[in-house]
Amino acid sequence: MKLTFTPVLVILLVLSFSISSSFASRIPKRVSDTTTVNPPKNDSVKKENQDLTMPWSNKNALGVNLSEVAFVNWNAGGNNSVSALFYGNFERKFKKRLLLWKTSASIRYGLNAQEGRKLRKTDDEISLNSTYGYRRDSTSNFRYSAKFNFKTQFANGYKYPQRDKSISSFMAPGYAFLGVGAEYSAPNEDLTVYLSPLTDKSTFVLDQRLANEGMFGVTPAVRDSIGNIVAKGENVRTEFGVLLTSNFSKEVFTNVNLDNQISFYTDYLNKFGNIDVDWELKLNLVVNEFVKANIGSHLIYDDDVKFKEDTNDDGALETLGPKIQFKQLLGVGLMYEF
Numbered sequence: 001m002k003l004t005f006t007p008v009l010v011i012l013l014v015l016s017f018s019i020s021s022s023f024a025s026r027i028p029k030r031v032s033d034t035t036t037v038n039p040p041k042n043d044s045v046k047k048e049n050q051d052l053t054m055p056w057s058n059k060n061a062l063g064v065n066l067s068e069v070a071f072v073n074w075n076a077g078g079n080n081s082v083s084a085l086f087y088g089n090f091e092r093k094f095k096k097r098l099l100l101w102k103t104s105a106s107i108r109y110g111l112n113a114q115e116g117r118k119l120r121k122t123d124d125e126i127s128l129n130s131t132y133g134y135r136r137d138s139t140s141n142f143r144y145s146a147k148f149n150f151k152t153q154f155a156n157g158y159k160y161p162q163r164d165k166s167i168s169s170f171m172a173p174g175y176a177f178l179g180v181g182a183e184y185s186a187p188n189e190d191l192t193v194y195l196s197p198l199t200d201k202s203t204f205v206l207d208q209r210l211a212n213e214g215m216f217g218v219t220p221a222v223r224d225s226i227g228n229i230v231a232k233g234e235n236v237r238t239e240f241g242v243l244l245t246s247n248f249s250k251e252v253f254t255n256v257n258l259d260n261q262i263s264f265y266t267d268y269l270n271k272f273g274n275i276d277v278d279w280e281l282k283l284n285l286v287v288n289e290f291v292k293a294n295i296g297s298h299l300i301y302d303d304d305v306k307f308k309e310d311t312n313d314d315g316a317l318e319t320l321g322p323k324i325q326f327k328q329l330l331g332v333g334l335m336y337e338f
Contacts, residue, residue: 055096060338061089063292065331085110085123085331100143103130109154120160123329124153131194133183145183147194147243151175152204159308159317165209167308167317172207173216177265179243190250199243201265203304204236211235213319217304237304241267255286277301293332300325 065085071078087108094101110123128150133143152175157168179199185192205211205218211233214220222231245263252258259282266275282296301324308317 055094057093057095059089059091061335063087063333063335065294065333067331079115081112081114083110083112083122085333098135098138100133100135101131103128105129107154117161118163121155121157123327124155124157125151126153127151131183141185141187143183143185144180145194145196146180147177147183147196147245149175149177159310162310162317165317166207167215168210169207172205172210173305174204174206176202176204177243178202181243190248192247194243194245196243199241199265201239201241201243201267202236203239205233206235208232208235215306215319217302239267239270241265241272257284257286258282259284271303274303275301276303287332290334290336291332292335294329296329298325298327298329 064087067083068081069078070080085108087106089104089106091102091104093103106125106127108123108125110121112120112122114120128148130148131145132147133145135143152171152173153168154170156166158165159167177199179196181194181196181198183192183194203216203218205216210216211218212221212229214233216237218237219234221229221233224230243263243265246261248258248260250258260280262277262279264275264277266272277300279299280296281298282294285293285295287293301322303322305322305325307320307323309320310316311318311320
């Protein structure tokens with residue numbers, strides 16, 4: 001399997017979070033002078049409280065989920081197999097007075113090795129989210145917000161066992177959302193709801209072969225009567241519509257955390273009312289400080305994503321219509337938080 005990695009992007013993400021952490025850690029702290037007899041003035045107290053307030057906070061997690069099955073003279077039969085899923089989650093939050101800037105990034109990459117067949121990819125994701133919000137007063141649960149979201153993958157994707165031509169790759173597709181709107185945040189921040197009536201969605205297909213085929217909604221190549229390409233397919237498609245997202249996270253039982261994220265998007269000009277859905281549900285179970293278990297599902301529907309399948313067993317993949325995409329995850333492994 002040919003893998004197309006993008007180490008430059010990963011390095012840039014890591015550097016950006018490192019810079020944020022370095023900046024936050026260098027904010028000076030002031031210690032009050034307990035030997036002073038006279039009480040400090042109100043102005044000095046306020047200044048000291050501001051200095052002691054840490055506007056930056058961060059969360060980092062690196063982990064791996066492993067599964068392995070091995071057989072020796074096993075009468076019931078079976079193939080030896082090993083699976084590994086590597087992931088990282090990073091978050092930076094700046095909160096001061098009426099401002100809130102929250103940025104998070106996640107990476108995932110999974111592989112499966114099974115006796116008698118070649119290495120296969122099981123999971124692949126690069127995701128970056130950033131939200132900047134401002135509220136009018138300290139008691140309001142609503143913020144004027146601007147939100148940016150970017151998503152793509154590391155390596156080529158294939159319709160296994162076919163490996164001759166990839167059906168996806170890095171930045172094919174790549175999705176970028178940029179919009180402004182309002183966000184509601186519950187006082188305990190278990191629930192957030194964001195509505196943007198002005199959202200730009202850009203779909204990137206930088207693999208020219210896939211762009212020529214019109215994959216992921218871009219305009220396909222123009223061909224003459226014998227199939228020769230007269231004009232190449234477009235690499236970028238831009239839409240303008242409304243985006244609604246919701247995020248709910250809570251410890252529902254002791255050491256059991258629920259995380260539910262869902263988003264809806266529809267374009268004003270192209271089939272308004274035809275909604276793209278992205279719904280991810282996770283249950284994270286804490287065994288101890290380092291051992292974690294997780295159960296999750298991910299459902300996607302995008303009318304612009306056409307699927308390929310060999311319907312007549314001729315070895316060639318035919319392009320079909322859109323379908324519901326569904327992924328289910330169950331993993332136990334090690335996770336280090338810092």
